[in-house]
Amino acid sequence: MLSLLRNLTEVTTVLAGVVLASFLLVYWLPGAPAELYGGQEASQRDIERLRQRMGLDQPVWVQITNYAYRLLGGDLGESLRSGKPVSQEIAARLPTTLRLAGLAVLVSLAIAIPAGLASAANPQGLASRLVDWASLTVLAVPVYWLGLILILLFAVTLRWLPPSGSESFAHLLLPALALGMHTGAASARVLQASLDDAMKQAYVRTAQGKGLTPSRVLWLHALPNALIPVVTYFGMEVGRLLGGTVLTETVFAVNGIGRFLVTSIAFRDYPAVAGVVLFIALAVTITNAAADVLCRLLDPRTRRER
Amino acid sequence: MIVVVNTKARAKTLALVLLLASGLFAAWRSTAPTLERARKPQHGDMISVVIVAEPLRLDPHDATDAPSALINFHLYERLVELTPDGEVVPGLAESWTISDDGTTYVFKLRENVRFHDGLPLTAAAVVANFERLLSPETALARADLISPFVQSAAALDTYTVEIRLRQPVGSFLRLLAHEALGIVSPLSIRASQENRSFRPVGTGPFVLYEWVPGDRVTLVAFQDHWRGAPRVAGLVFKPMPDGSSRAIALETGAADVAYPLDPIHMIRLRAFPEIEVRHAPSQRVIYAAFNLGRPPLDDVEIRRALNHAVDRDAIARHLLFGLARPLDSPVAPSTWGHSPVLELPYDPERAVALLSKKGGIHRPLHLWSPSARYVQDRAVAEAIAGYWRAVGIDVNIRLFEWGTYLSLLSTSDQWDVAVLGWVPATGEADMALRPIYHSLARGNHSGYRSAAIDRLLDQAIATGDARERLELYRQIQSQIAFDAPVLFLHSPDLTYGYRSDIAGIRVHSTEIIDLRAAYRRNRGG
Numbered sequence: 001m002l003s004l005l006r007n008l009t010e011v012t013t014v015l016a017g018v019v020l021a022s023f024l025l026v027y028w029l030p031g032a033p034a035e036l037y038g039g040q041e042a043s044q045r046d047i048e049r050l051r052q053r054m055g056l057d058q059p060v061w062v063q064i065t066n067y068a069y070r071l072l073g074g075d076l077g078e079s080l081r082s083g084k085p086v087s088q089e090i091a092a093r094l095p096t097t098l099r100l101a102g103l104a105v106l107v108s109l110a111i112a113i114p115a116g117l118a119s120a121a122n123p124q125g126l127a128s129r130l131v132d133w134a135s136l137t138v139l140a141v142p143v144y145w146l147g148l149i150l151i152l153l154f155a156v157t158l159r160w161l162p163p164s165g166s167e168s169f170a171h172l173l174l175p176a177l178a179l180g181m182h183t184g185a186a187s188a189r190v191l192q193a194s195l196d197d198a199m200k201q202a203y204v205r206t207a208q209g210k211g212l213t214p215s216r217v218l219w220l221h222a223l224p225n226a227l228i229p230v231v232t233y234f235g236m237e238v239g240r241l242l243g244g245t246v247l248t249e250t251v252f253a254v255n256g257i258g259r260f261l262v263t264s265i266a267f268r269d270y271p272a273v274a275g276v277v278l279f280i281a282l283a284v285t286i287t288n289a290a291a292d293v294l295c296r297l298l299d300p301r302t303r304r305e306r
Numbered sequence: 307m308i309v310v311v312n313t314k315a316r317a318k319t320l321a322l323v324l325l326l327a328s329g330l331f332a333a334w335r336s337t338a339p340t341l342e343r344a345r346k347p348q349h350g351d352m353i354s355v356v357i358v359a360e361p362l363r364l365d366p367h368d369a370t371d372a373p374s375a376l377i378n379f380h381l382y383e384r385l386v387e388l389t390p391d392g393e394v395v396p397g398l399a400e401s402w403t404i405s406d407d408g409t410t411y412v413f414k415l416r417e418n419v420r421f422h423d424g425l426p427l428t429a430a431a432v433v434a435n436f437e438r439l440l441s442p443e444t445a446l447a448r449a450d451l452i453s454p455f456v457q458s459a460a461a462l463d464t465y466t467v468e469i470r471l472r473q474p475v476g477s478f479l480r481l482l483a484h485e486a487l488g489i490v491s492p493l494s495i496r497a498s499q500e501n502r503s504f505r506p507v508g509t510g511p512f513v514l515y516e517w518v519p520g521d522r523v524t525l526v527a528f529q530d531h532w533r534g535a536p537r538v539a540g541l542v543f544k545p546m547p548d549g550s551s552r553a554i555a556l557e558t559g560a561a562d563v564a565y566p567l568d569p570i571h572m573i574r575l576r577a578f579p580e581i582e583v584r585h586a587p588s589q590r591v592i593y594a595a596f597n598l599g600r601p602p603l604d605d606v607e608i609r610r611a612l613n614h615a616v617d618r619d620a621i622a623r624h625l626l627f628g629l630a631r632p633l634d635s636p637v638a639p640s641t642w643g644h645s646p647v648l649e650l651p652y653d654p655e656r657a658v659a660l661l662s663k664k665g666g667i668h669r670p671l672h673l674w675s676p677s678a679r680y681v682q683d684r685a686v687a688e689a690i691a692g693y694w695r696a697v698g699i700d701v702n703i704r705l706f707e708w709g710t711y712l713s714l715l716s717t718s719d720q721w722d723v724a725v726l727g728w729v730p731a732t733g734e735a736d737m738a739l740r741p742i743y744h745s746l747a748r749g750n751h752s753g754y755r756s757a758a759i760d761r762l763l764d765q766a767i768a769t770g771d772a773r774e775r776l777e778l779y780r781q782i783q784s785q786i787a788f789d790a791p792v793l794f795l796h797s798p799d800l801t802y803g804y805r806s807d808i809a810g811i812r813v814h815s816t817e818i819i820d821l822r823a824a825y826r827r828n829r830g831g
Contacts, residue, residue, distance in 0.1 A: 030717075031709030037362075039370040040712075040728065041741070043450040044748050053445045082362055084519070092519040148550060155558055163554045164546060166521060253356075253546040253555075255520035263359075268709055 011285050015278065022277040023067065026270050027060055033080045033268045054080050067271065076278070077271040081264065086275035090257055096166045097256035100179065100248075101241035103172055105234060107180025108187060112230065115184075116191030120226075121218060123196060131192065135185035147178040147251040164253035175252040179245060183237055187230050194226040201225075351539040352524075353808060353824055355563040356552045360520055360545040364506035365498070366488035367439050367446045372817060375485040375731075377523055377543055379818050382488025382508030385413055385432070385467075386479050390812045390820065392642055392733045394479045398427060398489055398509065399467075408474030408770045415465040419532045421491040422513045423505075429461035431492045436469070438495050439487075448486040455481075474768045476775050480642070480732040485818070511536045511822050520545065537810070537825035556581060556803050562826075563811065565802040565819045569627040569681065572801050580806050585629050585799040587640040589738070589815045590729045592680055593633070594673070594690065594793040595751040597722050602667055609790040610650060611660035612723075616693045617652040622796040625685045630796040636739060636786045638797035640815040643735025643779035648787045648794060657697045670700035674715070675725035677705040681798050687725055690793065715751050723793065724751055733816050735779040736767050743786055754791035 034050040035042075042050070051057045055066070070077055076086035115135070119128035138146070154174060155163035165171045198204060199222055207221045208214075249259040257276055264272035361374035366382050369375065387397040399413035419427035436459035439449055455478065457470040471478065481487070491507035498504040506514045511533065512525035526540035544561065546552045553571035555561040557578065567575070567583065575583050596603045596612070603609060622630040631639060634646040661667065671694065675687035684705060691701040704721075706714065715724055728749065730737035741749040745760050759782060766778035787794070800813050810823040 029710065031707075031713040035712055036709050037370060038447055040749050041370060041451075041731065042447060042748070046447060046450045047748070049445040049449065050447060082519070089519055096521075151551075151554055155560075156554060159558065162560050163558050164551045164560065165544065165555075250548055251551060253544070253548065253551050255518070255545075259547075260520060266707070266709055 014285060015281055018281040019068075019071070019274050019278050020064070023064060023270050023274045024060075026265060026268055026273045029265075029268060031268045032056070033270075036267055037081065056080075063270075067274070071278075076275040079264070079269055079272045081267045081269045081272065086272050089260060089272065090276060090279055093255055093257045093260050096172075096254060097241075097245065097258065099169075100166075100172050100176055100245060100254060100256060103176035104179035104183060104241060104245075105237070107176050108182075108184030108234075111181065111184030112187040112191055115188040116195055116226075116230075117218065117223070119188075119192050120195035120199065120222070121214070128192070131188060135188050138181050138185035142247075143178055143182055144247040144251045146181060147175065147248055150174050150178055151251070164251075166252075166254045166256070171252075172254070175245075175248045175254050178252075179241070179248050183234075187233050190233050191226060191230050194229045195222055198222040198226040351826060352542055353538050353540075353562045353821065353826065354542040354544060354560075355565065355819075355821065356544050356546045356555050356561040357565055358545065358547060358552075361523060361543075363504075364514065364517070364523075365446075365504045366486050366490065366508075367435075367444075367448050368504075369486065370447050373543070373545070376818060377525070378488055378506075378508075379485045379510075379820070380512045380525060380541065380822060381506055381510045381514060382485075382490065383419075383510050384484070384487050384489065385482045388480065388483045388733055388814065388816070390814050392640070392815065394483060397483070398432075402479075404770075408476075408768075409471045411469045411471070411478065412462070413467045413469070415467065416532060417465055419509050420530050421493075421509050422507045422528055423491050423493055425491055425493060427489070427509055428464050429467045430464075432467045432489055433459045433461050434492045434495050435487075435489050438490075438499075444499075451484060451486055452481065474770055476767050476769050476772075477732060477734050477736045480734050480737075483733075484731050486731075512541060515540065536822060541821055541824075553803075556805070559805060562808050563802065563804040563819070563821070563824075565800075567801045567803050569629050569801065572629065572803070573627065575803055581803055582806050583801075583803045584813075585801045586813050587631065587638070587815055588729070588797060588800045588817055589638045589641045589733060590727055590817065591633065591636070591638050591738070591797055592630075592686070592725070592727045592795045593636075594675075594723045594725045594795065596791055596793065597719070597724070597751075598753045598791060599719060600722055602664065603722060605664060606789055607660050608664055608667065609793075611657045611664070611697075612694065612699075613650040613790050613793055614653045614660065615657035615697045615699075616690055616793060616795075618795050619652065621686060621689050625682050625689055626796065626798060629801055630681075630798040632796050633794040635783045636743070636792075636794065637730070637735055637783060638738070638815075640733075640797075641730055641735060641738050642733055643738070643776055645776075645780040645783050647780065647784040650787070650790065650794065654693075654697055661697060661699075667699050670702045671722045672720060673701050673703050673723045673725075674711065674721045675703065675705055676708050676711045679708050679711075680725070680727050683725060686795065690723075690725075725795075726751065729817055731816055733814075735782075736763065739763060739779075739782060739786070740767075743782075743791070752791040754789070756785070756789065759785060 034047050034054060034056055038047045038050050055063060067077060078084060079086050079089055115131045119131040122128060151163045151174060154161045161174050162171050204217060204222055207217045245256060246258040246262050249256045261276045357373055357376065359373050361377050362371050363369040363374055364378060364381060366378040369378060384397045385399040386394050389395055398415055398419060400416045402411055402413045404411055415427060415429060421427065436456065438444055439446055440453055440456060455471050455475045457472050460468050462468050488508055494505045494507045511528055511531045513528045515524040515526040517523045523543045524540060527536045527538065529535045546555060549568035549571060552564045553567060553575060556564040557575060572583050575581050596609050598604050618632040622632045634648045635644055637644050673687060673691055675683055677684055687703050691703050694701050728742055740763050741747050743750060743754055743759055744763055745755045762778055762782045766775050769775045769778060800817060802819060804811055807827045808824060809827055810825050812820040814820060
């Protein structure tokens, strides 16, 4: 009970820090939302009026206090840019981001597992070297370039898939491929290394000693253990996939929260930036906290009070 | 490599994966919100348009960005309209009279106009629009477009509106044609005043059907429009910030219209028979402000020398692929009131002579430019620096993200030259000159103070007679060209493309692409 409370305090502190930091970082960037909103056509008086309307004529600590107060009531405030509630702006874009992230995870699994297995089956063989070479190439290429090449190949030359947008499953395939190839290449290497390692373990020798076929040893004994670091790696990708798909979303005109974050920063839209960052931080902390609780249920060794 | 097998990590990642999976499931099932009133459009006769960014507000009186202006142009109508050539023609007002002293305008409204919500257009509705903009409480972003000039608006009868001005304003009709002065339904005005959200309801040929934030804005044809319904079922505007993506969307047929197109893609897409690529003069002016507060830029001969040193024809021809016109005046050639008065041709020898007469420039000039704001802005900044280095001046270039740039220009005095752009939304010389060259203008980044220019600008705007005004604007442009408070560069063309089965697209030099009369040709017909 005590540890749960401690966890909760930890989480709240982290979130409060994240909100404060993102709010202040954007605030301290040169550039003012009222000026950016008013544009070059606005008069000085227009700008003053806008500052007042946006509440930017207040000292920064008053703005933060007001924001925090509303936040405690579960209100993320309004975007300075669109005037709409930030929660609404995020909700409108979240499904797309989740779809894209989920598809990318599937794509990368589809790449990583066969590639890792093929190379582990014969570590010195052609397949293994091919995987080495291909994954390094994909990792060395910037994701937006990869995206443009995919568009050229599948949308322009072959005309199989739409080049951009996010209205349907087909629209998200190319961006998911661009994103997933990267994660896939990275995790193929992780799997390759950990399979290689697992194959040297005592339990594999025991399995081999029992007279099992090499494929049974690989599939039933080595793979389940070797997958754990890969799954851990995917876990760490959650935050990146939620907020960091900015380049992919721009190249493919996908309307997700990553692109929203970038436009909000460009506009110095503090409430929107703080809202998105808070949301991502919340998603990551909640998954972590939930996992901690789950761990206590699953693993007796971690149940002892610290 | 040693991998530590850890059950806690396993459980943790399992939980992460589960959470992601459940989120995914929820996401697949969600659908976009729709506006219930408008008729669901049929797919085939919609025209899809890819533009740079999503609109910010579909409230014309509060919108300041170009995408909003473009969409509001189609949702709303104004008392008078501008043709693509810049002529003032009747809009919601079918006729008008101007008093002899030029301060009272009486507009006769069309009698058969309805708003999208069914309300008839009346004088009272127009007055409500003006009062909304003039009211000090509303704090709308566009208030100062009319508040310095308009004294009052009143309904004389159901279809007659009288607008009184504080002083004669020669460009008032053109001002009324500004997209920001679209006439909004009185019900929308009341709703926004009662703190409910603003509903974008106008009289225009298109009605808002849905707005999926960040993804698309769909308009459908207004069947009861006074001119008759438009020839297409609707327009879909999709934001696509990346230039290559816009070009590819057009090439693959994912979009019917792309605006703007980057010059590099214009050249490539010209080869396709199913795509029409077009460019047209715009009123945008690209210039570089000299910081007159920093010597030796306070010296007019130094500024003239810096102008002589730069080959603006070559910049327009090569760096902008010929899709720009070199300036021959402080205003663009297609702006009403333009006079070709600039006499600062490319002449490096004269530049050197002028510079040495003044003892030269013995410190590096700090040239600032935004990055990815204007067409080829970075290359243009580098070209300017190259030309100045060729006449013996040391130049430091700094590139900025737009928000930072805008703010630092007004707060920092560390810059000598700053690349900027400007479009006069009313299409005439006052809007082209006053915001940049009047002593009190916010956009006068040079710090150029000329009592003569201020007086002439005020005199010109108060002049009713068009010929007299033109002469005054010629004098103003000539004086500014002589004083050279800026480096005059070019006016980039509007660039756009569309599939060849689309017809009826017009563009306004004020950077509006007009799709009100657009339609899709029948295949084979």
